[in-house]
Amino acid sequence: MKTFKQAGFTLIELMIAITLGLILVAVAIQMLVSGQQNYRIQSSAASLQDSGLFGINYVTKNIRLANHGNASIINDESLYGGIVLSNQTSSTATPPADGNLKGLKIGTALLTGNNLVSASVNNDSAFSTFPKSDQLVIMYQAPMDTFTCDGKKVRGPVKIRETKETGEISITYAKGWYVIERYYINKASGKDEANLNCSSSMFIADGETVPQTYESQTINAVNTLTANYVANAGEIIAKNIEYMRVQLVVRNTNGTTRTLGVNDYKAITTLPRPAVIGVNLGWLVRSSEKVAMAEKTEFKVLDQTITAAKDGYLRQVYTTTIAIRNGGLGDI
Numbered sequence: 154m155k156t157f158k159q160a161g162f163t164l165i166e167l168m169i170a171i172t173l174g175l176i177l178v179a180v181a182i183q184m185l186v187s188g189q190q191n192y193r194i195q196s197s198a199a200s201l202q203d204s205g206l207f208g209i210n211y212v213t214k215n216i217r218l219a220n221h222g223n224a225s226i227i228n229d230e231s232l233y234g235g236i237v238l239s240n241q242t243s244s245t246a247t248p249p250a251d252g253n254l255k256g257l258k259i260g261t262a263l264l265t266g267n268n269l270v271s272a273s274v275n276n277d278s279a280f281s282t283f284p285k286s287d288q289l290v291i292m293y294q295a296p297m298d299t300f301t302c303d304g305k306k307v308r309g310p311v312k313i314r315e316t317k318e319t320g321e322i323s324i325t326y327a328k329g330w331y332v333i334e335r336y337y338i339n340k341a342s343g344k345d346e347a348n349l350n351c352s353s354s355m356f357i358a359d360g361e362t363v364p365q366t367y368e369s370q371t372i373n374a375v376n377t378l379t380a381n382y383v384a385n386a387g388e389i390i391a392k393n394i395e396y397m398r399v400q401l402v403v404r405n406t407n408g409t410t411r412t413l414g415v416n417d418y419k420a421i422t423t424l425p426r427p428a429v430i431g432v433n434l435g436w437l438v439r440s441s442e443k444v445a446m447a448e449k450t451e452f453k454v455l456d457q458t459i460t461a462a463k464d465g466y467l468r469q470v471y472t473t474t475i476a477i478r479n480g481g482l483g484d485i
Contacts, residue, residue: 226429235291236271236401257377272416274287283395288337291334308365308367330356360375399414399432
């Protein structure tokens with residue numbers, strides 16, 4: 154009778170095969186983990202750019218319009234001034250001088266309250282350990298049919314009459330509506346998170362014809378705001394902005410310039426105060442996801458040092474300087 158030998162793997166061969174299989178599995182797992190980490194890093198870096206670079210571009214586009222419609226210099230006594238620094242009066246003057254918001258109303262009530270104007274240390278930042286964030290309020294006349302920072306339609310100049318006399322054509326235009334925009338840090342309730350928000354309102358300047366209607370918005374009285382831009386939270390224009398700093402660039406009567414915080418500018422006792430010719434803006438931006446490589450905790454935002462917790466989030470500082478339209482025309 155013929156017998157057959159059975160061929161198979163020896164114990165050593167099986168152990169080698171299992172070991173090689175485990176190595177391949179470990180490599181695959183490592184590649185998966187590494188891929189997830191790289192994705193989080195790339196996603197975090199992209200979120201920083203979205204909120205930082207794109208957010209800055211969105212903000213500066215409108216801030217460059219500040220003071221459009223005015224030919225005068227900007228300070229806390231400039232009616233409809235491009236940088237809103239005072240309410241109905243510039244209260245430190247004796248007698249009190251007219252302020253940037255002179256005569257403006259909501260309904261029949263004159264605007265009142267300290268939160269209507271630009272200010273330092275005005276709003277909560279993302280963390281209670283951070284200094285409070287600054288607030289910037291600007292005003293401009295719409296140069297064309299456009300949108301406010303929070304997406305409201307606003308009417309620009311429009312032709313209202315065209316007459317022909319003695320062979321000449323005479324065209325009359327209604328001026329564009331004025332826009333007030335408030336940029337501020339809006340802290341999330343119960344969370345160590347914050348975003349950059351903007352709220353807006355519109356009005357027709359004194360001396361213009363009313364009522365005027367554009368799209369679904371009708372303004373029935375001059376110097377009357379369409380909404381309370383302080384009570385309205387507005388819209389998020391950049392996410393995960395943990396802190397904002399605002400500085401004013403001013404031109405002194407001798408032609409020199411200096412940079413001041415908003416409250417420092419308001420504390421100047423020599424009246425009238427110098428012309429504002431530019432704005433420095435600084436933001437501390439946080440990533441949307443945590444990453445293992447986030448080690449930096451100290452950040453310089455313009456003239457302020459911010460110390461953050463070592464919580465795994467990437468953070469980066471973005472700054473920009475914006476020249477104000479007509480800000481340098483003449484001295485006071």
